[in-house]
Amino acid sequence: MEFLTTMTTQVPEGTLEIEVGSTKEREAVRARELAAQGRLLRLWRPPVRPGEWRTLGLWNAEDESELQELLASMPLHVWMTVEVTPLMPHPNDPGIATT
Numbered sequence: 001m002e003f004l005t006t007m008t009t010q011v012p013e014g015t016l017e018i019e020v021g022s023t024k025e026r027e028a029v030r031a032r033e034l035a036a037q038g039r040l041l042r043l044w045r046p047p048v049r050p051g052e053w054r055t056l057g058l059w060n061a062e063d064e065s066e067l068q069e070l071l072a073s074m075p076l077h078v079w080m081t082v083e084v085t086p087l088m089p090h091p092n093d094p095g096i097a098t099t
Contacts, residue, residue, distance in 0.1 A: 002041070002060055003067050006083040009053040009076055026075040039070055 011020055034040035042058040061067040064084060071082055089096060 001063060002058060002087040003064070004085040004087055005057040005059060005067075005071070006085075007055045007057060007071075007076075008081045009055075009079050010081070011053075011079050023075045023079075030074055034070060034073075 031040055031043070039060055040057065041060055044056040046054060046056055048054050059067055059070065061070060064086065067084065071077055071080075074080070
């Protein structure tokens with residue numbers, strides 16, 4: 001099943017830049033691991049206001065429970081609020097082959 005996520009990250013005031021940088025690096029590594037496993041399909045950076053840190057993600061998971069486990073494995077998750085939208089196939093989706 002596919003899920004669209006809106007992930008908004010807010011780093012707590014007073015967090016050291018070295019900690020933020022380290023966490024971002026670990027996030028990138030984990031994202032590559034999940035992509036290699038076929039769990040993280042796509043990431044987008046939508047238009048944001050100054051100081052806003054938001055990412056859209058397309059995920060593949062068995063169910064929302066598994067998705068929550070995948071999201072919790074992301075290092076930035078401790079600073080993140082996530083909105084989840086389960087996606088269902090649409091009968092007119094041009095990406096679905098018809099016979």
